[in-house]
Amino acid sequence: MKYSKLVLMIWLYTASAALALALTAQEIIDKVDSNMTFNTARMESKMVIHVDNEVRTKELLQFEKGKNQGYAEFLSPARDKGVKYLKIDDNMWMYLPSVDKIIKIAGHMLRQSMMGSDFSYEDALESSKLNEKYTSTLTGEETVPLTFMEAGKQVPKLRVCYVIDLTAKVKDVTYYQRKVWVDKELYVPVKSELFALSGKKLKTMTVGNVQRFGARYYPMYFTMSNLLRQNSSTEMFVTKAQFDVPVADKYFTQAALTK
Amino acid sequence: MFLFSLSWRNILRNYRRSILTGLSIMFAVAIVIFMWSFIEGEIKAVFDTMINTSSGHIRVVNTKFLKREKMLPLQENIPDYVAIQEMLAKDPNVKTVTGRIRFGVLLENNGTTKQSLGFGIEPQKEEQVLKLGKTLVDGRLISQGSEEEVNIGVQMAKELGLRVGDILTVVTQTAYGSFSAKNLQIVGIFNYGSPVIDKRCFFISLPVAQDLLDISGCVTELLVMTDKPDQARLEAAKIGEQIALAYPDRYTVKAWQDQGVLFTFMNLAKYIYMVILGIVLLLSAFTILNTMFMAVLERTRELGMMKALGLKNGQVVNMMLIESAALGTIASFLGAIFGTILSYYMSVRGMDFTKTVANMETFPIPNVLYAHFSWSYVLIGFSFGILFSVLAAIPPALRAAKMEATEALHEI
Numbered sequence: 001m002k003y004s005k006l007v008l009m010i011w012l013y014t015a016s017a018a019l020a021l022a023l024t025a026q027e028i029i030d031k032v033d034s035n036m037t038f039n040t041a042r043m044e045s046k047m048v049i050h051v052d053n054e055v056r057t058k059e060l061l062q063f064e065k066g067k068n069q070g071y072a073e074f075l076s077p078a079r080d081k082g083v084k085y086l087k088i089d090d091n092m093w094m095y096l097p098s099v100d101k102i103i104k105i106a107g108h109m110l111r112q113s114m115m116g117s118d119f120s121y122e123d124a125l126e127s128s129k130l131n132e133k134y135t136s137t138l139t140g141e142e143t144v145p146l147t148f149m150e151a152g153k154q155v156p157k158l159r160v161c162y163v164i165d166l167t168a169k170v171k172d173v174t175y176y177q178r179k180v181w182v183d184k185e186l187y188v189p190v191k192s193e194l195f196a197l198s199g200k201k202l203k204t205m206t207v208g209n210v211q212r213f214g215a216r217y218y219p220m221y222f223t224m225s226n227l228l229r230q231n232s233s234t235e236m237f238v239t240k241a242q243f244d245v246p247v248a249d250k251y252f253t254q255a256a257l258t259k
Numbered sequence: 260m261f262l263f264s265l266s267w268r269n270i271l272r273n274y275r276r277s278i279l280t281g282l283s284i285m286f287a288v289a290i291v292i293f294m295w296s297f298i299e300g301e302i303k304a305v306f307d308t309m310i311n312t313s314s315g316h317i318r319v320v321n322t323k324f325l326k327r328e329k330m331l332p333l334q335e336n337i338p339d340y341v342a343i344q345e346m347l348a349k350d351p352n353v354k355t356v357t358g359r360i361r362f363g364v365l366l367e368n369n370g371t372t373k374q375s376l377g378f379g380i381e382p383q384k385e386e387q388v389l390k391l392g393k394t395l396v397d398g399r400l401i402s403q404g405s406e407e408e409v410n411i412g413v414q415m416a417k418e419l420g421l422r423v424g425d426i427l428t429v430v431t432q433t434a435y436g437s438f439s440a441k442n443l444q445i446v447g448i449f450n451y452g453s454p455v456i457d458k459r460c461f462f463i464s465l466p467v468a469q470d471l472l473d474i475s476g477c478v479t480e481l482l483v484m485t486d487k488p489d490q491a492r493l494e495a496a497k498i499g500e501q502i503a504l505a506y507p508d509r510y511t512v513k514a515w516q517d518q519g520v521l522f523t524f525m526n527l528a529k530y531i532y533m534v535i536l537g538i539v540l541l542l543s544a545f546t547i548l549n550t551m552f553m554a555v556l557e558r559t560r561e562l563g564m565m566k567a568l569g570l571k572n573g574q575v576v577n578m579m580l581i582e583s584a585a586l587g588t589i590a591s592f593l594g595a596i597f598g599t600i601l602s603y604y605m606s607v608r609g610m611d612f613t614k615t616v617a618n619m620e621t622f623p624i625p626n627v628l629y630a631h632f633s634w635s636y637v638l639i640g641f642s643f644g645i646l647f648s649v650l651a652a653i654p655p656a657l658r659a660a661k662m663e664a665t666e667a668l669h670e671i
Contacts, residue, residue, distance in 0.1 A: 049435070051334075056435060079473065080437055099428050099440040116436025 025136035025164050031187035032180070033129040035217050040065050040247040041127070044240040049117050051232045058115060062124075063251045070125030071251040080115060084257045087125040095257035102257055111174050118203065118226040118234035122174055130180075133173055134166035144181050146190045147208030147221065154208055154221065160184045161191075175202060186210055186217045201227055213243050262574060266582040276554060281590035283550040284644050287543035288594025289601065292640035293630070294539045296602040298532045300631035305525060306515075308453050308625055311389050314515040314522070315357075315482025316491045317498060319343065322511045324479060331361055333434035336477035339506055343481060346501065352485050352494055357384035358478030360468045364431045366419065366461075373419065375459045377429065379468020379478070388482055391449055391462060398423040398447030405466040409443035412457030413450045421445055427461070433473035441471050452626045491515055544647050551583055551651030555659070562659040563667025572660040579656035580649055587648025595641040602637075605630035 023031075043062045048055060059075040070087040074080040082097035092105040110121045117124075130136075140163045145156040161181040168176045175194035183190050188210050194203040203226050207219030222236040250256050270277045310316060320328075324335035337343065337358070344356045360379035382400050386392050391410060392400045401408040409427050421427060423445055430440040443463060451457050469475045485494050491514035499512035516522060562575055570578070609627035659667055 051435065054435075079439070083438065094438060096430065096438060096440040099430070099442045101428060101430075101440065103430055103438075103440075113436045115438070116433070 025138040025162075026131060028138065028162050028164060028182055028187065029131050029134075029136045029166070029180075032182055032189055033131055035187050036189065037067065037127050037129050038064070038216075038243045040244055042240075042242045042245060042247060043238055046237045046239055047115070047117055047119075048235040048237070049232075050234070051116075051229070056116065058117075063247050064125070064127050065247050065249075065252060067126070067128040069252045070127075071256070072125060074115065083115070085114075085121065085125065086252065086254065086257055087121065088252060092121060092125075093254055093257060100258070102254060113226070113229075118224040118229065118232055119236070120174070123203075123224065130166060130178075133168060133170050134178065135169045137165045137167075139163045139165055141184070142181060144190055146183060146188075146210065149209045149211075149220075156208075159186075159190060183210075188217050188219055203227060211241075213241070216243060218243070262578045262581055266578050266585060269578075269582050270586055277586060280550045280554045281586055281593070284547050284587055284590035284648055285594035285597065287546045287647075288591045288640045288644035289598035291540060291543050291643055292595060292598030292636050293601045293605070294536060295636040295639070296630040296632050297605060297628075298536050299633070299636075300606065300629050302525075302529050302532060303631050304625050304628055305528075309521060309525065310488070310515050312453075312456060314518045315388060316485045316488050317483040317495045317512060317514050318518060319481040319483065319498070319502065319510055319512050320479065322509060325511050331363055331479070333360070333362060333472050333474055333479060336360075336434070336474055336479045337481060337510065338477050340478045340481055341476075342505075343502060343510075346505065347483060347498060350498070352487065353498075354484040354486055355384055355387045356481055356483050357381050357388055358465060359480045359482060360465065360472065360474070360478050361480065362431055362468070362472055364429055364461075366415075366427065366429060373415075375415070375461065377431070377468065378460060378462045379465045379472075380462050381465050382462075388484055389462075391451070394449040394451045395447045396450045398445070400447055401462060401464050402446075403464055405464070405470065407441055407443050407467055408446040408463070410447045410449055410462045411445055412460060413448055414454065414457040415459070415461065416445075416448050418458070423448060429461075429463075429471070431471065433471075435473055437473070439471055439473065441467070443467070453624065454626065488515070492517070540643070543643070547587075547644065547647040548651040551587075551648050552655055555579055555583070555652050555655035559655070559659045559662070559667050559670040562656075563662065563664045563670065566660075566662075566667065567664040575660040576653075576656045579652050579659075583648045583652035584645065587645045591641045591644025591648070594644055595637050598640055599632075599637050602630045602632045606632035 041062070041064045043064075045060055045062065047058045047060065049058070056077075058077060058080055061073045061075060063071040068087075068089045070085070072085045074083045082095075084095040086093045087110075090107055090110070092110055094103050094105055095101070096103065105121070112120060114121045114124050142161055142163050143158050144161050146159045147154040147156045149155075161183055164180050164182060166178040166180060176197040177195040177199075179193040179195070180189045181191040182188070188207060190207060192205045193201055194205070196202050203224060205222060205224045208221040208223075210217050210219050218241060220238040220241065222238075223233060224236070225233040319337065321335040321337055324332055327335070340358045344358065347353050347356045358381055362377045362379070364375050364377045366373045366375050380389065382391070382403055395410070396413060398410075401410050409429075411421065411427065416422065419427075425445050427443045427445055428440060429443055430438065433439045449457075463471075465478065469477065483498065485491060487494070495512050495514035495517075502510050502512060516526070562579075566572075566575060606629050609629040611627050612624075613626040662670075
């Protein structure tokens, strides 16, 4: 009798400890958000667009401030050099140096391809917290590969991930549902599947080359496939990233576009 | 000879009746000639506009382009177009082969944007297809080379407040989805006479379009003009085989008759017009038959009198036929003159539908519809008048001839 009481007590103790240790889906996403979002950021990256058998490389410089201000400038190739984008809330402007004109991009176009890539303008220029827009449910754990840079090469390693389903709780989202595989140690979204309201899978994104910036883990490599386009994928190599560094307000004005 | 002079006297004797009968015939003949040339003219005008602006007599496109033509997919293009042009130039039936790129554009001018359709063209070759040069109302045609020039329509110029010498900013997406823009100088303004073209379209040279859209060395469509448009299907099959041999499974070649819903619709419209023309012919025939029939029938007593005076049955019938043929010929001749004048006038001046078609921005209907004048329609109308005049006289003449003189004399 005493023995069984002890067993019960041990069981209760471990069970409650396990409960206390286990994270809720929301807490996991919270950790993801703190890795993936920032107050300000300055990034240089190289976008490699694969469509059918063609490969196009573009380099860009990005500044982001808060969740609603974004600025991007294309540095190469020659025909795109100097093309700039500015996004403030839901408004977006584009500057085309060949005609020296600023053109306003209408709302629905924010969801279209940015410079022919698989990323939309929203994908590229937005940095809002998942927890603010989605409710999350933990559905299980899976092992998926995540690449790490080792001696200049991307080496895939199997990682245990939480599998979390996200469903939009606000109206204004492009992807109504997301399925995210979150690394159990690093809390980065190793793999994401993005769905429309109809349930149709729109895009898949995977990340790699996770690096540490202070307390933050951030992937320096993204690959996005827009499933609505045939044989298309875009790789994004972040060549330089700085987080929470001062970013001048001047970048987030239309005047900055023409300079 | 006696019968001829008798017939002639008969015609002149009751001149009121002759004039009335003659007027009916004349009117019917004129209507037939006019309607025929007008309907032919209208059908020809719409088909010509469609052929010149979109289909050519034969069109060569990338097979994948055809599947998503509404989106104008620039990636699905014809990189081999110069080689195909050279290959087809050897064909004796081919008049010209011209490359085009059509692309969707947002036109920007002082804060107003406008959805429109750009054409990258080979301006010199297009003078046998699009014939843009002939419709210029101001300035000149764009040059062949890489000069960044543009021709726009009168209505677009008016809407955007642009004139020759002004700059038109064109913003579009390249074949690879990047934004691309050019400031183009307006060197000429055309009045094509079709709202679709004059409001929505502008034309730049092929090299400028290729640079703007990032598809150097490519076109999206090749338009072939042949000597015999009616046999375009045969020619298309021949060209198709030739191209398939050189570039297997890549391109689709179609004659103008087999391109798109518009052509199917127009073919249907053509049948409807033919039915309308048929009804006009029938009504005209009935008018002539009725007038002639009554004119002869009311003379039964007179014919009975002639028989009593010694005219034989055959002579009565012949007299009536000569009489109606003479009247028919004179009236048809006058009707033909009248119809010719009317048709010819309409073929030169046309009928202006500018206001009616102003909002038809998707269907290539011309502003002014011209009749298509042809002497064959005049000949048909003329023969038609005589034929039915004579035909109409036969039954009542036979009937009167068969009657006994006394019986005919009693007829009221």
